[in-house]
Amino acid sequence: xxxxxxxxxxxxxxxxxxxxxxxxxxxxxxxxxxxxxxxxxxxxxxxxxxxxxxxxxxxxxxxxxxxxxxxxxxxxxxxxxxxxxxxxxxxxxxxxxxxxxxxxxxxxxxxxxxxxxxxxxxxxxxxxxxxxxxxxxxxxxxxxxxxxxxxxxxxxxxxxxxxxxxxxxxxxxxxxxxxxxxxxxxxxxxxxxxxxxxxxxxxxxxxxxxxxxxxxxxxxxxxxxxxxxxxxxxxxxxxxxxxxxxxxxxxxxxxxxxxxx
Amino acid sequence: xxxxxxxxxxxxxxxxxxxxxxxxxxxxxxxxxxxxxxxxxxxxxxxxxxxxxxxxxxxxxxxxxxxxxxxxxxxxxxxxxxxxxxxxxxxxxxxxxxxxxxxxxxxxxxxxxxxxxxxxxxxxxxxxxxxxxxxxxxxxxxxxxxxxxxxxxxxxxxxxxxxxxxxxxxxxxxxxxxxxxxxxxxxxxxxxxxxxxxxxxxxxxxxxxxxxxxxxxxxxxxxxxxxxxxxxxxxxxxxxxxxxxxxxxxxxxxxxxxxxx
Numbered sequence: 001x002x003x004x005x006x007x008x009x010x011x012x013x014x015x016x017x018x019x020x021x022x023x024x025x026x027x028x029x030x031x032x033x034x035x036x037x038x039x040x041x042x043x044x045x046x047x048x049x050x051x052x053x054x055x056x057x058x059x060x061x062x063x064x065x066x067x068x069x070x071x072x073x074x075x076x077x078x079x080x081x082x083x084x085x086x087x088x089x090x091x092x093x094x095x096x097x098x099x100x101x102x103x104x105x106x107x108x109x110x111x112x113x114x115x116x117x118x119x120x121x122x123x124x125x126x127x128x129x130x131x132x133x134x135x136x137x138x139x140x141x142x143x144x145x146x147x148x149x150x151x152x153x154x155x156x157x158x159x160x161x162x163x164x165x166x167x168x169x170x171x172x173x174x175x176x177x178x179x180x181x182x183x184x185x186x187x188x189x190x191x192x193x194x195x196x197x198x199x200x201x202x203x204x205x206x207x208x209x210x211x212x213x214x215x216x217x218x219x220x221x222x223x224x225x226x227x228x229x230x231x232x233x234x235x236x237x238x239x240x241x242x243x244x245x246x247x248x249x250x251x252x253x254x255x256x257x258x259x260x261x
Numbered sequence: 262x263x264x265x266x267x268x269x270x271x272x273x274x275x276x277x278x279x280x281x282x283x284x285x286x287x288x289x290x291x292x293x294x295x296x297x298x299x300x301x302x303x304x305x306x307x308x309x310x311x312x313x314x315x316x317x318x319x320x321x322x323x324x325x326x327x328x329x330x331x332x333x334x335x336x337x338x339x340x341x342x343x344x345x346x347x348x349x350x351x352x353x354x355x356x357x358x359x360x361x362x363x364x365x366x367x368x369x370x371x372x373x374x375x376x377x378x379x380x381x382x383x384x385x386x387x388x389x390x391x392x393x394x395x396x397x398x399x400x401x402x403x404x405x406x407x408x409x410x411x412x413x414x415x416x417x418x419x420x421x422x423x424x425x426x427x428x429x430x431x432x433x434x435x436x437x438x439x440x441x442x443x444x445x446x447x448x449x450x451x452x453x454x455x456x457x458x459x460x461x462x463x464x465x466x467x468x469x470x471x472x473x474x475x476x477x478x479x480x481x482x483x484x485x486x487x488x489x490x491x492x493x494x495x496x497x498x499x500x501x502x503x504x505x506x507x508x509x510x511x512x513x514x515x516x517x518x519x520x521x522x
Contacts, residue, residue, distance in 0.1 A: 009370060013279035016269060016371070020278055084372055086379030095382070107380050109270060109372030110277070111345055114385050116370040118347030121356070124375050125391045129418055132386075151416060157390055 002069065002098045003078045004085035006110025011040045012048035019108040023049050026078040030056040030068055038082055045080075053080070065097050072103045087112030117160055128157030133181045134164035135174075146188050186210040192225040192238065193217050207243030215243055263330065263359045264339045265346035267371025272301045273309035280369040284310050287339040291317040291329055299343055306341075314341070326358050333364045348373030378421055389418030394442045395425035396435075407449050447471040453486040453499065454478050468504030476504055 003022050008014030015023070023029055031042060031053040038045075046053050056068065056079070068079065085091060085107050098105045118124045129152060131145040145161065152159040163176035187208050195203040195217035203217045212224070230238070264283050269275030276284070284290055292303060292314040299306075307314050317329065317340070329340065346352060346368050359366050379385045390413060392406040406422065413420040424437035448469050456464040456478035464478045473485070491499070 006372065008277060010279070013282070014277050014370075016275050016277050017281055018271070018274035021274070084376050084379065086382075087376055087385060092382050107377075109275075109377040109380070111267065111370030111372055112376045114379075115345050115348055115373045115376040116368075118345065118375075119368045119370070121347075121353050124348060125393075127391075128389050129416065130386045130388075155390065155412060 001076045002072045002094075002103055002105040003076065003108060004091060004095075004105065005078055005080050005108040006084040006087075006112070007038065007045075007080055007082050008110040009038070009083060009113065009116055011038060012045050014038075014110070015049075016108060016110060019110070020049065022076070022108065023051055023078050023080070025076060026051075027071065027075040028054060029078045029080065030054045032061070032079065032081045033057045061091075061094060065094055068094065069098055069101055069103055072098065073101070083112030084110050084114070087114055113162070114160070122158050126156070126158050127160055128152030128155055130160045130162060132162045132164060133176065133184060135176060135180075136184055143188055146185070149185075190227045190230070190238070192227065192241070194223045194225070195219070196221065197223070204241040205243050206238040206241045211243045262337045263333045263355075263364055263366040264337065264369060265352060265356075265366065266339055266341050266369040267345040267348075267373070268299065268306075268341055268343050269371040270299070270344060270374065270377055272299060273306050275299075275371065276310075277369060277371060280371070281310065283337070283369065284312055284339050284341070286337060287312075288332065288336040289315060290339045290341065291315045293322070293340065293342045294318045322352075322355060326355055329355065330359055330362055330364055333359065334362070344373030345371050345375070348375055374423070375421070383419050387417070387419050388421055389413030389416060391421045391423060393423045393425060394437065394445060396437060396441075397445055404449055407446070410446075451488045451491070451499070453488065453502070455484040455486070456480070457482065458484070465502040466504050467499040467502045472504045 003026065005015070005019040005022060007019075008016075029049070029051050031045065033055045042053055042055065061068065068077065071077065079085075079091070079094070081087075081091070095105055114130065115124060117127075129148050131148045133145050134142060136142075149159045149161070161181060163178070163181050189209040190206065191209050191212050193203075193205045193207075193212050193215060196219065197204075201218070205212065205215050205217060207215065209226075227234075227238075264287065266276070266280040266283060268280075269277075290310070290312050292306065294316045303314055303316065322329065329338065332338065340346075340352070340355070342348070342352070356366055375391065376385060378388075390409050392409045394406050395403060397403075410420045410422070422442060424439070424442050450470040451467065452470050452473050454464075454466045454468075454473050454476060457480065458465075462479070466473065466476050466478060468476065470487075488495075488499075
């Protein structure tokens with residue numbers, strides 16, 4: 001039997017009683033090492049379970065699945081996953097390989113962020129599609145998550161934003177903070193403030209919503225534009241009145257492909 | 262401390278190790294008795310936990326919250342919930358009462374259907390709004406779940422349909438089956454089959470998709486209409502060619518209010 005066992009979200013004791021009993025009796029115990037982190041490390045888990053854990057990173061699961069499945073038809077092998085086994089990464093590939101090899105499998109569920117998020121008081125029923133917000137780089141600023149959030153809001157739904165990992169091969173993972181994610185979201189909303197239009201001292205300032213929140217455009221009358229899709233020519237124009245040189249960095253990477261000029 | 266402890270989805274051993282330790286040490290242990298069921302009953306839980314459990318039905322949680330909270334500022338009280346504590350019913354009311362009474366609370370998460378459903382192989386990321394399908398009666402046939410499913414499908418999202426409880430006060434609960442829910446979904450899709458229109462032996466049959474699937478309209482040519490919103494007059498007309506007398510029972514209750522005649 002191949003057991004997929006969820007470890008929950010906190011520490012070693014968040015495994016279920018059933019899961020712990022199975023871990024203690026399996027011939028080999030793998031620990032999935034790539035989708036999420038507990039507050040404790042492998043050593044603490046090994047000590048609490050009283051078992052040696054074999055770290056299984058993405059490469060191993062994809063390329064050495066046969067090794068993981070070895071002997072699982074005649075003995076028990078456990079595959080431990082932080083959260084629920086079918087939360088973030090579904091292990092469909094490993095399941096299908098097991099089934100094809102005539103090996104039975106069983107899932108021991110546990111909490112994952114997809115349901116535990118209900119602790120904040122928002123109804124799980126009212127969540128739409130979950131999105132992932134990834135780290136932006138100077139040249140890669142994907143914004144598809146924004147459109148999904150907008151779709152959800154249009155339907156009156158909440159959106160759970162899973163915050164990105166920035167791991168590159170052979171680098172330790174880095175985890176996005178709520179502050180970083182909020183900053184990226186703020187940068188997406190490009191606005192234009194206008195004051196005293198037509199007067200000699202008219203002022204136009206383009207920037208993110210947060211930039212404009214601290215921008216003094218002087219006496220009345222003021223107007224504010226919240227931009228939608230932007231034509232590349234519009235972007236060029238807005239740059240003329242950008243609050244700061246990099247104020248419009250957040251402009252949508254898809255712009256030039258959205259419009260044909 | 263007031264502990265909200267998730268029990269998971271299966272049997273007594275699906276509680277987490279942490280949850281079990283807390284249950285054993287609390288001065289009183291309540292078992293929420295109204296949102297879901299385990300495969301085992303209260304007796305089996307009491308035996309495994311080694312603790313007496315106080316059943317807390319909806320009335321008690323709403324009307325005797327003070328009794329549940331009694332002494333939780335100086336000792337520990339546990340409130341057990343099948344699945345995750347913030348899965349189906351959020352216990353926001355109880356949380357707020359505790360906080361207002363100066364009682365600290367803590368949540369011990371566990372699996373619930375909202376995340377465990379990932380075991381079927383569909384990505385949790387790709388689920389839209391969750392819907393509830395309730396038992397229809399002769400006079401009450403709500404279909405709002407259909408519109409939500411459609412919205413999700415329009416966005417390319419899967420829809421988890423939680424199947425209704427039919428409990429009335431002082432009656433044992435009954436639980437909707439997949440078969441019953443599928444039947445209700447099938448009844449919603451009213452279609453019209455037409456054969457040899459204009460010929461002497463033309464045939465028109467209106468019914469649910471499943472009825473038309475077993476309906477022989479004879480020789481060619483055939484056409485099929487999948488209906489959208491129906492005007493009350495259209496409904497009257499379709500009844501003339503209904504496959505069976507009750508074929509159009511499933512027609513949308515909202516029809517007469519959707520249109521003004």
